[in-house]
Every structure is written in C-alpha cells, then in structure tokens.
Amino acid sequence: MNPGPAARTPEARAGQGAASIMMIRALPAFLAAIFALAAAGSAASPAVVPGAIAPAAGDLEVSVAMMAKVGFCNSPSFSPDGKRLAFISNLSGLPQVWTVPVEGGWPRQVTALDDPVGGVAWSPDGAWLALSVAPGGGMNSQVHLVRADGSALRRLTDGGRDNNWLGEWSHDGRLLALSSNRRDPQAMDAYVYDMDASALRLVAKNQGIGTLSDTSRDRRRAVVSRVKSRGDNDLFLVGLEDARETLLTPHEGPGEFSGGTFSPDGSTLYLGSDKDRDRVAFARILIARDGAPGPIETLAGRDDAGLQEFALTEDGTTAAILWNVAGRSELAFMDLGTKKMTAAPPLPAEIASGAVFSRDGRLLAFAASGAAAPSDIWILDRAARRFRRVTESPHAGVDLATLVRPELVRFAAHDGLELTGWLYRPAGATGPGPVVLSFHGGPEGQERPGFSSTYQALLSRGIGVLAPNVRGSAGFGKTFIHLDDGALRANGVRDIEACVRYVIKAGIADPKRIGIMGGSYGGYMVMAGLTRYPDLFAAGADLFGVVNFETFFAHTEPWMAAISKVEYGDPDSQAEMLKELSPIHRVDAVRAPTIVLHGANDTNVPVVEAEQVVNNLKSRGVPVEYVLFPDEGHGFRKTPNRIRSTVSIVRWFDRYLGSGPGASLPAPRPPA
Numbered sequence: 001m002n003p004g005p006a007a008r009t010p011e012a013r014a015g016q017g018a019a020s021i022m023m024i025r026a027l028p029a030f031l032a033a034i035f036a037l038a039a040a041g042s043a044a045s046p047a048v049v050p051g052a053i054a055p056a057a058g059d060l061e062v063s064v065a066m067m068a069k070v071g072f073c074n075s076p077s078f079s080p081d082g083k084r085l086a087f088i089s090n091l092s093g094l095p096q097v098w099t100v101p102v103e104g105g106w107p108r109q110v111t112a113l114d115d116p117v118g119g120v121a122w123s124p125d126g127a128w129l130a131l132s133v134a135p136g137g138g139m140n141s142q143v144h145l146v147r148a149d150g151s152a153l154r155r156l157t158d159g160g161r162d163n164n165w166l167g168e169w170s171h172d173g174r175l176l177a178l179s180s181n182r183r184d185p186q187a188m189d190a191y192v193y194d195m196d197a198s199a200l201r202l203v204a205k206n207q208g209i210g211t212l213s214d215t216s217r218d219r220r221r222a223v224v225s226r227v228k229s230r231g232d233n234d235l236f237l238v239g240l241e242d243a244r245e246t247l248l249t250p251h252e253g254p255g256e257f258s259g260g261t262f263s264p265d266g267s268t269l270y271l272g273s274d275k276d277r278d279r280v281a282f283a284r285i286l287i288a289r290d291g292a293p294g295p296i297e298t299l300a301g302r303d304d305a306g307l308q309e310f311a312l313t314e315d316g317t318t319a320a321i322l323w324n325v326a327g328r329s330e331l332a333f334m335d336l337g338t339k340k341m342t343a344a345p346p347l348p349a350e351i352a353s354g355a356v357f358s359r360d361g362r363l364l365a366f367a368a369s370g371a372a373a374p375s376d377i378w379i380l381d382r383a384a385r386r387f388r389r390v391t392e393s394p395h396a397g398v399d400l401a402t403l404v405r406p407e408l409v410r411f412a413a414h415d416g417l418e419l420t421g422w423l424y425r426p427a428g429a430t431g432p433g434p435v436v437l438s439f440h441g442g443p444e445g446q447e448r449p450g451f452s453s454t455y456q457a458l459l460s461r462g463i464g465v466l467a468p469n470v471r472g473s474a475g476f477g478k479t480f481i482h483l484d485d486g487a488l489r490a491n492g493v494r495d496i497e498a499c500v501r502y503v504i505k506a507g508i509a510d511p512k513r514i515g516i517m518g519g520s521y522g523g524y525m526v527m528a529g530l531t532r533y534p535d536l537f538a539a540g541a542d543l544f545g546v547v548n549f550e551t552f553f554a555h556t557e558p559w560m561a562a563i564s565k566v567e568y569g570d571p572d573s574q575a576e577m578l579k580e581l582s583p584i585h586r587v588d589a590v591r592a593p594t595i596v597l598h599g600a601n602d603t604n605v606p607v608v609e610a611e612q613v614v615n616n617l618k619s620r621g622v623p624v625e626y627v628l629f630p631d632e633g634h635g636f637r638k639t640p641n642r643i644r645s646t647v648s649i650v651r652w653f654d655r656y657l658g659s660g661p662g663a664s665l666p667a668p669r670p671p672a
Contacts, residue, residue, distance in 0.1 A: 060654060061647050064457040066397035068646035069639060072375040073391040074367035075354050077122040082358035085365055085390060086120045086129055087377050093639040097131055099148060104390050110150045116637040119166045124173040132166040137633035138601040139163050139557055143178050156193050158182060170215045177212040186558040190224045204238050208563040213260035223260035229566035231444055231481055235260050235271060237291055248285055248293050251275050254478055264316040272307040278477035279306040282321055299339055306475060313361035320355050320364055324475050326408060327448040348387050349373040350449045369450045372403035404459045406449050411502040414494050421468035422449050426459045434657035435464040435509035437499050441520030443484060446475040457650045462659045466503055470495035486569050489581050496529040500536050513657040519543035520605060527583035530590045539656035540594040541649050544605050544634055547613055549578035555606040587616045593623035595652040597645055599632030
C-alpha cells in the first residue's frame with residue numbers, strides 16, 4: 001500500500017523519509033514504494049507462553065536502541081556553484097534539511113521543524129531551497145521555501161488535509177513543479193508554482209496520479225506522467241501556454257515509463273521505458289518543432305537488470321545510469337552523442353539513489369547504503385574516477401564492521417516460479433535456529449540489501465532473517481510484477497508457504513521458531529500468513545498493514561483508492577473477491593502471538609486496519625500488543641519512535657522465538 005520508493009523493512013523505509021522529490025523523478029518506482037513517543041497503548045500485555053524465552057534483563061533494550069539510533073543522509077541537491085550540497089538527514093532526531101561543503105566539513109542544519117521533511121531541491125539561482133514537510137508524519141505533505149541559511153521559511157501550499165508532492169525546479173528557477181489533490185481528493189493534479197506571480201498554476205488535471213517531471217528550457221512544454229493504475233502509466237507532452245496534450249508513450253497492456261527529461265534544446269526526451277520488453281531500458285523520444293513525438297528508441301537495455309534511474313548533465317552530453325541488478329545498484333555513463341557506454345568504478349555500497357550532477361558536470365552526487373552501511377551522501381569525481389563520502393551518518397555504539405551482509409538465495413514457488421530473497425544469518429550460525437520472514441511493502445516494492453536496524457538487531461539476538469521478493473515485487477520485469485494482480489493475489493499469498501518451506505529444507509530455520517513481519521502491504525502478507533498458515537508461525541509483527549480491503553478502500557486516500565482497483569480489485573464490482581482475499585475474514589484462525597504497530601495519522605492505511613486485528617485477538621485471548629504512535633503517519637520517522645518500534649519488535653520475537661539455537665517452544669506444524 002505504499003506509494004513511495006520501496007526500500008527494505010518498514011523502519012528503514014521510514015528512516016529514508018517520504019522523499020517526495022524522488023516520487024516525481026520516478027513515479028512508477030514511487031508507486032512501488034511512502035513509509036513513513038508519546039503515549040502509545042497496548043491492547044493487552046503480551047503473555048509468555050510455556051517454554052518461551054524471556055529477554056536478558058536490560059541489555060536487549062540498550063543494544064537494540066543503539067541500533068535503532070543509526071542515522072541516515074539522503075536526497076542530495078547541489079548549490080548552483082557546486083560548492084555545497086543540500087540533503088535530508090535525521091541527525092537531529094527527525095528528518096530535516098542540512099547543507100554541507102562538497103569538499104567535506106561540518107554540516108549546517110537549515111530547518112528545525114517539529115514535522116519530518118521528505119525532500120529538498122536547491123533552486124538554480126541559488127536563492128531558495130524547496131522542501132516538503134509532512135505534518136504529524138501524515139500524507140498531507142506541504143511544500144515550503146527557505147533560504148539556505150534557514151531564514152524566510154514560507155509555505156507555498158494551503159495546508160490542511162490536501163496532499164502535496166514536491167517536484168523539480170525549471171532550469172531558470174522561475175517555476176517549481178508539484179502535485180496536489182487540492183482540486184479533487186481523488187486526483188493528484190500537476191501544478192507549477194510561478195515565482196514571478198507568487199501563485200500556483202494548474203498544468204494538467206488527472207484521474208488518480210499525475211506528476212510533472214520536467215519543463216523545457218524555453219518554458220513552452222512540460223512532461224506529465226499520468227498513472228492509469230498501479231504499474232501502468234503514460235507520459236504526455238503538455239503545452240504550458242495552450243494546455244495541449246500529446247501522448248508520448250502509446251502502448252498496449254501494462255507499461256512503465258519513468259523520468260521524462262528534456263535535452264537542452266528540447267528536441268529529445270530521455271526516459272525509462274519497458275515498451276515491447278520485460279525490463280525497463282534507457283530510451284529517448286525525438287520531438288519535432290511542432291511538438292510531434294517520434295517513436296520510443298531504446299538506447300541501453302539489459303536482460304538481467306532494469307533501469308533504476310538516470311540523470312543528465314546540464315549540457316545534455318552525458319547520462320548517468322543506475323541499473324537495478326536483483327536489488328543491487330550498478331552505475332554506468334553514456335555519451336549521448338555517440339551512445340557509447342562506459343562502466344563506472346564499483347559503487348561504495350550495494351544501493352545508490354538520487355543521483356544528480358553538479359552544474360559543470362564534473363561531480364555526481366548520490367546517496368549510497370548497504371546492509372552494513374547506513375545511507376550517506378557520496379560524490380564521484382568523474383575525471384579522477386574516485387568516490388568520496390561527504391557525510392557520515394551517526395552510529396554511536398554500533399561497529400559497522402560486525403554487521404551482517406546478506407546472501408541472495410533462489411528457491412521455487414508452489415508452481416515452479418523462481419523466487420529470490422536476501423538471507424541474513426547470525427554470526428557463527430551453522431544449523432537450524434529462529435528465523436523471521438520479512439515482507440516488503442508495495443506490493444510492487446522490492447526487498448534490497450540496504451541498511452535495516454531491525455534486521456541487524458534481530459541478528460544480534462541470534463535470530464536470522466529471510467527477506468523475500470515474492471511474485472508481484474518490482475525489479476524483476478513487468479511480467480513478474482503483475483503476477484499477483486486481482487485474484488492472482490492468492491498465488492502471492494501461497495509464496496509465503498514456499499518461503500517457510502525453503503528455510504526449513506535448507507536447514508536454516510527451526511520449524512518451531514519461525515516468525516513473520518512486514519509493513520504496509522508487508523503487513524497484509526503478515527496477516528495473510530498468520531490466517532492462511534496458522535500452524536507455520538510462532539509469532540508475527542504487523543506494521544501498519546491492510547487486513548480488510550473493504551475498509552481500506554473506504555478510508556484510504558481517495559487518489560490511492562482510484563489507482564488501486566486493478567492491482568487489488570474493484571470494490572464496486574469485485575467485492576466478493578476482495579472479501580476472499582482479506583485476512584480479517586479468517587482472523588479467528590490466528591494463534592500466534594502478534595504485535596501490531598501503527599501511526600495514528602496514517603491516511604494511507606488508516607488505523608482502523610490495526611484496530612480490527614487487535615480487537616479480535618484480544619477478545620480471543622491470543623497474546624497481542626498494540627503500539628500506537630500518535631505523532632506518526634504511514635511509517636515511523638522520529639528517532640524516539642523508531643527506537644520504540646525496533647525495540648518492541650525485537651523484544652517480541654526474542655520472547656516468542658527465543659535467542660539462538662536450542663530453545664524449547666511449542667511446535668508449529670511444518671509444511672508437508
């Protein structure tokens with residue numbers, strides 16, 4: 001259910017922030033992935049079942065809290081002179097805007113708001129930083145401007161319940177793109193904020209979601225990405241003066257078209273495209289003087305990887321291309337004149353994102369992270385072919401060298417389909433032990449080998465993690481991503497059993513000590529697993545997950561409901577199918593102790609979803625703990641809340657799965 005860039009575990013996604021500028025740059029990936037101490041209640045104190053292992057007094061909370069405090073830095077944006085970088089970091093305990101010299105040095109905090117900041121973009125004239133702010137951590141993000149010294153903060157959008165997403169500046173800095181549902185709650189329309197007129201101007205009305213990805217340098221035309229349904233969008237050329245629209249990406253069946261960036265003279269549009277192919281390639285469309293588009297021409301494509309994102313130099317001569325190779329990133333460059341590809345040096349960590357060139361094209365900045373490397377801002381000096389880190393995310397008390405890196409594993413589903421997953425095993429593990437299956441959100445998200453404080457904290461307690469990419473996941477082509485649409489979702493749920501079967505047969509998991517966790521759509525998979533396969537799991541953790549499609553469609557953001565009817569089913573015409581797929585109608589089968597965590601301000605997956613689970617389990621005496629965060633939305637971004645979430649989850653699994661090998665627990669029945 002996350003309309004945001006999919007990361008890994010719920011708290012890792014929330015740590016990355018709802019980087020709305022990245023939503024605009026890569027809308028289909030954005031749909032594959034928004035995640036987001038005060039008093040939170042427990043519906044019932046979790047009872048200890050006979051034989052359960054109690055956590056060691058005190059040290060679990062201390063060690064896990066240190067892991068949860070590990071920070072992040074992401075969303076780099078160069079100043080026009082290339083001397084400083086703006087970025088988002090939770091160095092202060094909440095994602096805010098910071099700047100740092102490109103050559104390295106002490107970072108300077110720009111904003112100190114009470115709400116999380118999700119994205120930042122430095123204006124081409126250097127006068128302003130544009131940023132998105134999420135009140136209460138909710139979906140009703142607002143767009144602000146602030147000077148680089150932190151002064152003159154002002155809001156451009158109306159406030160209130162409207163959803164607003166930050167986009168890119170025009171090349172002259174006179175227009176700022178954004179999307180908003182201020183006209184119609186069911187539609188995210190494309191707007192520009194005109195700096196000269198100090199006013200918003202509607203560019204394109206949409207059904208569902210529409211975003212403006214770029215404007216031509218003469219400000220005559222813009223590119224709008226418009227979503228038909230989740231996993232299917234089109235790009236349109238829109239006149240900024242006459243509002244005339246021209247379809248750029250005609251296609252049959254589902255299609256993903258990302259980016260949409262003009263060449264300096266406006267004669268070429270660069271994009272990601274999977275038209276007539278399974279994986280997204282780097283492509284271009286030639287634009288005639290009268291605006292007539294030519295066909296989509298593939299410039300670079302791979303059978304083993306899909307285009308993750310790309311960035312162009314200001315002079316339009318070079319493209320930086322990031323490939324997604326089963327979850328890891330690879331960087332390459334293309335000379336756009338000769339179409340010659342050049343490999344870059346190996347990246348400093350497994351995943352890179354948010355790539356952006358300095359105006360002179362000499363430097364490429366990006367955020368890099370890995371299982372043993374928190375997200376930091378790095379720079380590649382293209383001439384020297386050398387990477388340099390310019391931020392250092394705090395990790396007090398955590399020795400990164402001791403963290404576990406995962407192994408990519410492959411196994412078969414019930415129908416023979418190949419599934420993959422990232423397997424994390426505790427240090428020194430040799431035989432079967434406790435294992436937690438962790439399911440990503442989306443459903444069109446992707447599990448990637450990035451930093452997860454929850455995974456590492458579980459591993460430190462001797463609990464392994466398998467984080468699979470079941471059918472419906474992104475990153476493996478459009479055929480794979482649509483294998484769970486509508487009624488096919490039942491096969492995605494059956495993949496849960498295949499994951500259990502794999503960890504048992506591979507000698508990784510003790511069949512009596514298998515847990516399941518996930519956030520957003522991953523929370524749906526948790527409840528689907530606990531209701532469909534109650535004998536397989538000893539404990540579960542449901543983070544802001546959907547359990548009832550009827551209440552989800554009735555209470556989620558209207559624009560989210562509008563684009564989700566192909567992915568999940570139409571509640572008006574397919575109500576019975578949605579009922580059959582909703583775990584709430586089998587929740588009486590749940591026997592495993594379950595912890596439920598949710599943000600009170602979540603309008604994506606409203607809190608009514610959590611309440612249905614908690615009330616049922618409590619009424620039947622199933623051990624349940626309810627952790628409600630009154631100051632969070634879809635995901636947990638404030639450091640105290642991330643600590644509480646991580647500690648609660650790890651303590652739960654430590655209690656009901658036991659730490660390390662050899663614990664004696666009541667035995668769930670393994671799959672036949």
